[in-house]
Each structure stands twice: as C-alpha cells, then as structure tokens.
Amino acid sequence: MNTLTRTKGIDNLDDHVDDEIAACLNLKAPRSFFLFAGAGAGKTRSLVTALHYIQKNLAEQLRPQGQQVGVITYTNAACDEIKRRTSFDSLIDVRTIHSFSWSLIEGLNRDICNWLLSKLSDDISQLEFEESKGRKGTKASVARQAKIESKKQRMATLPRIKSFNYSSTGDNRRHDALSHAEVLQITTHFIRTKSAMQHILIGRYPILLIDESQDTNRELLDALFSVQSAFQNKFILGLLGDMMQRIYHEGKEGLGEDLPQDWATPEKVLNHRSPKRIITLINKIRGTAGKQQEPRSTAPDGVVRMFVLSNRHTQKSP
Structure with missing residues (x-):
C-alpha cells in the first residue's frame, strides 16, 4: 500500500458513521443510538447530515401526521446554527432543553x-x-x-x-412564572408518571435527537430512556456526545455505558481540527476511557512554546 492510499484511508475512517445513523432512522424498524464523537470529530456535522437524511426520506411520512423531529441542543446559538443549516424547515423542531420541556407542559x-x-x-x-x-x-x-x-x-x-408562564431566556420573577429548575422537574415527573404525556411526546416527536447529551439533565434523560424502553417500536432516541467533554454536573454519569443491547453505538475517531501533538496529548488524557482519536493526514505536527520569565520582573511583555 503506497503512502497516498494509506493516508486516504485514514481520512475516510469515519465515512461509515453517517450511514449507520441513517440506518437507525427507519420508522418501520426504528433503532435508538448513541454516537460518540470526541473534540473536533464533526459531531454537529453528523447531526445535520442525519437531519438532511430525514428531510429527504421521511418528510412524506411525518408531515401528514403533523409530526416533527425534535432536536435538543445546549445553547440558543447552537439552535440557530442547526436551524440555518436545515433551511429553517418546520419539520425540524430545534430547542434548548428548557424550551423543549416547556413545549410539552405548557397549558397543563x-x-x-x-x-x-x-x-x-x-x-x-x-x-x-x-x-x-x-x-x-x-x-x-x-x-x-x-x-x-x-x-x-x-x-x-x-x-x-x-395560567402559568415561563421564558427560557428570562428571569421568570412574576408570581405566575415557573423557574428553570421547576420546568425540568415538572416535565421529568410528567414523563415518568403520566401515560398521556408519554403518548404526547412520541406522537409529536417519533424521533428525538439530543446534542451534547453528556450535559443533558440526568433526571430528564433517564425519563426519556424509560419512554424509549416502553415504546421501542415507535420512538427513536438519538444521543450525540462525549463524556470527556462534560462541563455541567447535572449531566448523567457514565452516559454511553450499559446501553440496551439493541442500541447502535457508532463512533467517530478522526479529529479534523487539532494538530498531531494535541491529539497525542488528548489520547494520553483519555487513556483510562479507552477512546482514542486519529489526526487527519494533513494535520500539522503542532508547536509548543514555553516562556520562562523571572518573577522579579514587574512588567512583562505580552
């Protein structure tokens, strides 16, 4: 194998992943999945690719039923970006977790x-x-x-x-307003305990994709797991994330471990963003987690610069 063929093979390591996810998005044979994608692996690109697949292949099944694909992501900026990349299609309902939760319980x-x-x-x-x-x-x-x-x-x-009110971007200080925490708690409780809420959820969103799932509220995520378990033939839960990038403590511990055997677990290993030395460091940090990344063939080696100054200097040049 010559060098060109070998490097081309490295750059194509993850080509199969989007096809694996597309195979899960079959409303006649639904399959839930957890996509592991480390830093720089193109997780959002795979999410958008999946949404484009849904727009092309499932819209005629979903629209006549008044159904949508739900997407939960962490920030309003991320919501706006995904909406833009899916042409603001009403078939794709992109929300933050608080906005999503309120959309389920508003009016109850x-x-x-x-x-x-x-x-x-x-x-x-x-x-x-x-x-x-x-x-x-x-x-x-x-x-x-x-x-x-x-x-x-x-x-x-x-x-x-x-009537109760709530704003996912406001301070909610009115006497009839709910707090951010209360919205999550109420939604979680209703999903766990109310059969009607479970049917509302899967009837509205037969496919629910959660970006940055490692930071998603653990109680709500557990409630969604219970719905997926009860309605495996009607509800696809797709999680995208990386536990090593977990920021907030309310996320679920060990997400991606001990998943049901029928879940798909595609994994992206190519880091498109970082120089080789950075990836080497990342892999050493990830050593105990068993998740390793590969650099692109065109990735630079990278440079580390160390500046040593005397602590006696009162002024230091930037």
Whole structure:
C-alpha cells in the first residue's frame, strides 16, 4: 500500500458513521443510538447530515401526521446554527432543553398547580424539620424561616393562578412564572408518571435527537430512556456526545455505558481540527476511557512554546 492510499484511508475512517445513523432512522424498524464523537470529530456535522437524511426520506411520512423531529441542543446559538443549516424547515423542531420541556407542559395548568402544591408542602415540611433541630437566632435559622414564609405565601397564591408562564431566556420573577429548575422537574415527573404525556411526546416527536447529551439533565434523560424502553417500536432516541467533554454536573454519569443491547453505538475517531501533538496529548488524557482519536493526514505536527520569565520582573511583555 503506497503512502497516498494509506493516508486516504485514514481520512475516510469515519465515512461509515453517517450511514449507520441513517440506518437507525427507519420508522418501520426504528433503532435508538448513541454516537460518540470526541473534540473536533464533526459531531454537529453528523447531526445535520442525519437531519438532511430525514428531510429527504421521511418528510412524506411525518408531515401528514403533523409530526416533527425534535432536536435538543445546549445553547440558543447552537439552535440557530442547526436551524440555518436545515433551511429553517418546520419539520425540524430545534430547542434548548428548557424550551423543549416547556413545549410539552405548557397549558397543563391544573397538573402544574397540583405538582407545585405537593412540592412546596414537602419543602416546607423539610425546612420545618431542619428548623426544629437547628439553633434559633442564627443566620441559618433566619434564612430557613424566610424560606418557609416565602413558600407558604406562594402556596396561598397558587389557586388564584389561571395560567402559568415561563421564558427560557428570562428571569421568570412574576408570581405566575415557573423557574428553570421547576420546568425540568415538572416535565421529568410528567414523563415518568403520566401515560398521556408519554403518548404526547412520541406522537409529536417519533424521533428525538439530543446534542451534547453528556450535559443533558440526568433526571430528564433517564425519563426519556424509560419512554424509549416502553415504546421501542415507535420512538427513536438519538444521543450525540462525549463524556470527556462534560462541563455541567447535572449531566448523567457514565452516559454511553450499559446501553440496551439493541442500541447502535457508532463512533467517530478522526479529529479534523487539532494538530498531531494535541491529539497525542488528548489520547494520553483519555487513556483510562479507552477512546482514542486519529489526526487527519494533513494535520500539522503542532508547536509548543514555553516562556520562562523571572518573577522579579514587574512588567512583562505580552
């Protein structure tokens, strides 16, 4: 094998991955999947490629049923980018996790009220128990009593609220508004406990793709796993991520491990972005995780520069 053929083979290592994902996106034989893609591997490109496949091959099945493909990603900027790359097609519903959650529970005012009454009652009971065991007159005691009073006041106002409101980008300080945390908690509870909510979810989104899944709220993700398990023949859950790039503590530990045997687990190993020395360092850091990357044939070696200055210098040039 000559050098040109060998390097071309390296650059084509991941060509099969998008085909594997496309094979999962079969509404007659649905298959959920977890795509591992490390830094610079082109995870978003694979997500957009999958959406283009859906637009071309599944639109005629989904649109007449009023169904969409749900996409959850982490930031509004990422939402806007994916919408742009899919031509702002209404078939593709791209949202942040909070916006997605609110879209499921908005208008369920009585159920939301009942959940809040139960949650506030539990919170008050816990705070009163802690207060009974704590020292009176301390800052902690004063803070607990303030929280108890605030929660009691909120409980008193709930029966008068006709409709709850929420903004995924606002501070939600109105008396009829829900907090960001409450929206996630309520959605998770409804998905876990309400059969109607499960059917609303899979009826609206027979395909749900979650970008940066390593940072997705673990409780909500577990609830979605339970729906996928119960409706394997009607619901495709596609996760894209890399546990080594996890930033937020609310993500699910060990995501990608111990998946159901019928899940597909495509993996991208080519790093399109980094010089070879950076990839060598990444692989050493990833050593215990068993996930290694390869550089492109055209990747530069990279340069490391170290500057050593005396700490006696009061001014240092940039």
